[in-house]
Structures are given as structure tokens and as C-alpha cells.
Amino acid sequence: MEQQTSKHEKVKQHLQKEITGGYYEGGDKLPSEQRLCDYFDVSRVTVRHALQNLENDGLIYRKQGVGAFVSNQTYKSNLVRLTDFSEDMRKAGLESSSRLIDLKKVDPIKEVNKILDIRPDMKLIRVDRVRLGSGKPVAFDITWLPPGYGQLLFDEDLTTQTIYNVIEEKYEIPIIAGSYRFTAVKADEYVAEHLNLDPGDALFEIDRCSRTTGDKKVYFQKRYYNPEYVSYVMELSRKEDSEEASSKDGLPLKTFSPKFAK
Structure with missing residues (x-):
């Protein structure tokens, strides 16, 4: 099971590096799930898991039946990554x-x-x-x-x-x-x-x-x-003098994660 988990993390990290490194621009479409499966030699569920994580992080968005697209740099996700x-x-x-x-x-x-x-x-x-x-x-x-x-x-x-x-x-x-x-x-x-x-x-x-x-x-x-x-621990994002700061929806939630005492 650890091997499978590391596979979807590997796919996510590779795509994240390309997205944040400027290989893609906002609105660009990512390769199809099947192409990603073939390229990384992983199962479709592994690719979907990686894409879901990228979407939760606000780096991509998906259109049903169309595919995954790179978010604009101004895009902010108010979702928190689902973990076990x-x-x-x-x-x-x-x-x-x-x-x-x-x-x-x-x-x-x-x-x-x-x-x-x-x-x-x-x-x-x-x-x-x-x-x-x-x-x-x-x-x-x-x-x-x-x-x-x-x-x-x-x-x-x-x-x-x-x-x-x-x-x-x-x-x-x-x-x-x-x-x-x-x-x-x-x-x-x-x-x-x-x-x-x-x-x-x-x-x-x-x-x-x-x-x-x-x-x-x-x-x-x-x-x-x-x-x-x-x-x-909750982390919020706020930019002074911005539409984001005055939004009636409040401050966008960036992370909401557990911290454990050792």
C-alpha cells in the first residue's frame, strides 16, 4: 500500500512542478488521464487521486467530460486536502x-x-x-x-x-x-x-x-x-487593499491540518 501511495504523490509532485514552474499557463489543458497513466505507468485511480489533490490545492480545475485545466495564478482554493x-x-x-x-x-x-x-x-x-x-x-x-x-x-x-x-x-x-x-x-x-x-x-x-x-x-x-x-491549525490568506480581503465570504481557507504531539 505504501508503494501505491508514493506513486500518486510522485505524479502530483511532477505535475505540480510543471504547473508552478511555468511549463503551463492558466487555462492550459493537462494531458488526458489515459496519457498520464501511460506516461507514469500507473493505474487510473492513482492519476485521479493525484489530480484530486492538485485540485484541492487550487492548482487545477476540472470540467466533467472535458478534462483538467491549469488554474489562473489568482485562483484561490477554499478546500482543504482530504487525508487519512x-x-x-x-x-x-x-x-x-x-x-x-x-x-x-x-x-x-x-x-x-x-x-x-x-x-x-x-x-x-x-x-x-x-x-x-x-x-x-x-x-x-x-x-x-x-x-x-x-x-x-x-x-x-x-x-x-x-x-x-x-x-x-x-x-x-x-x-x-x-x-x-x-x-x-x-x-x-x-x-x-x-x-x-x-x-x-x-x-x-x-x-x-x-x-x-x-x-x-x-x-x-x-x-x-x-x-x-x-x-x-488553520491558515487563512488575506491581501491588503484587495477584493479578496473585502470579500463577503471572508478569508479564503488555505490549510486546515492536524498537528500532533510526539
């Missing part, structure tokens, strides 16, 4: 791993089924994991998937692989978007036990729903971070 736990840990210089607590089929949950846009009577696949950063219990995840996606996980080693890796890299189902909700909560007994905390201790909860093409929901996840180890 292993990517966050790697950036923080920590080794990621997981301790699988449970993987099973469960009865429908009205709220979760609604979020996943599946029938209210459809059973779910639930995955409970402790997420480790260099051996420390950094977070606890509870993830629900529709059975069509969840069944793909039963033969996988989820202690060393992420759901993101399995779904996207092995089965070539691209995770192209996600919605987040951030909340401060108190740990219940179940979560507190696995994070070596006391019930009632403060946690940072992130509810995340990830989507693939066609706006299909792949999974809904509740992640409980131990605030001792993680904080989120």
Missing part, C-alpha cells in the same frame, strides 16, 4: 498503526443509514479501531459502511492498512470528497477504556462522511481524538 490517518501520521513524523477492536455486521441505525443514503432497513458493517501514533493511542474510530463496501474489509489486515487504502488503492474506488463536523465531547466508558482515559475526560470528535464518484457515500466515521496529542 496514515498520511497525517507520516507528515507528523510518527509511525501509524491500528488495533482492531471489532469488525462485524450490525443492525441498521436510523441516523447512520440516513447519512449513508441507504435503505433504513439495511444492515451495516461496523469497524472499531484504536489508532496509534508510534505506539501511543492517539484516537479511537467507529466507522460504519454500507454492506457493499464493508464486505471488502473482512479479509484485510486493518492493523496496518487504513480503510481509505483498502477501498481506494486495492479496489480502485476513489475517495474524492468528504464532509467534516468537529465537536468537543466527553469520553464514555467504552472509548475512554481504549484511549487510557477516564470516563468524562474531554475528547475532540470528528464526524466524517466520505464519498466516491456519483456522490455515493462510502463510509461514515466518528473519530475521537485525545486532545493531549492533537490540535488543528
Whole structure:
């Protein structure tokens, strides 16, 4: 899985260098996905992942059925790159791993089924994991998937692989978007036990729903971070005396990323 991840990073870095180095001008069309696949000798999902990252960074924009185009230099993206736990840990210089607590089929949950846009009577696949950063219990995840996606996980080693890796890299189902909700909560007994905390201790909860093409929901996840180890840092962009600075939409969001204590 690490090899596949490095491939899409390699494609992204190559294209980013060409875009920022002046090889392309604003509005220029990038080579087709198939040409990029042939040139880099990678799969289509790897190319799409790289292009999605470039789009999130504001360097390109895409037109459905037409292709990818280089953004004008004045273009500012208000999107934040979608990452998974292993990517966050790697950036923080920590080794990621997981301790699988449970993987099973469960009865429908009205709220979760609604979020996943599946029938209210459809059973779910639930995955409970402790997420480790260099051996420390950094977070606890509870993830629900529709059975069509969840069944793909039963033969996988989820202690060393992420759901993101399995779904996207092995089965070539691209995770192209996600919605987040951030909340401060108190740990219940179940979560507190696995994070070596006391019930009632403060946690940072992130509810995340990830989507693939066609706006299909792949999974809904509740992640409980131990605030001792993680904080989120926001960087905004503002230019004095510019239209951007006075925009009614506020300051464009450049980055919103987790910072981990080692």
C-alpha cells in the first residue's frame, strides 16, 4: 500500500512542478488521464487521486467530460486536502498503526443509514479501531459502511492498512470528497477504556462522511481524538487593499491540518 501511495504523490509532485514552474499557463489543458497513466505507468485511480489533490490545492480545475485545466495564478482554493490517518501520521513524523477492536455486521441505525443514503432497513458493517501514533493511542474510530463496501474489509489486515487504502488503492474506488463536523465531547466508558482515559475526560470528535464518484457515500466515521496529542491549525490568506480581503465570504481557507504531539 505504501508503494501505491508514493506513486500518486510522485505524479502530483511532477505535475505540480510543471504547473508552478511555468511549463503551463492558466487555462492550459493537462494531458488526458489515459496519457498520464501511460506516461507514469500507473493505474487510473492513482492519476485521479493525484489530480484530486492538485485540485484541492487550487492548482487545477476540472470540467466533467472535458478534462483538467491549469488554474489562473489568482485562483484561490477554499478546500482543504482530504487525508487519512496514515498520511497525517507520516507528515507528523510518527509511525501509524491500528488495533482492531471489532469488525462485524450490525443492525441498521436510523441516523447512520440516513447519512449513508441507504435503505433504513439495511444492515451495516461496523469497524472499531484504536489508532496509534508510534505506539501511543492517539484516537479511537467507529466507522460504519454500507454492506457493499464493508464486505471488502473482512479479509484485510486493518492493523496496518487504513480503510481509505483498502477501498481506494486495492479496489480502485476513489475517495474524492468528504464532509467534516468537529465537536468537543466527553469520553464514555467504552472509548475512554481504549484511549487510557477516564470516563468524562474531554475528547475532540470528528464526524466524517466520505464519498466516491456519483456522490455515493462510502463510509461514515466518528473519530475521537485525545486532545493531549492533537490540535488543528488553520491558515487563512488575506491581501491588503484587495477584493479578496473585502470579500463577503471572508478569508479564503488555505490549510486546515492536524498537528500532533510526539
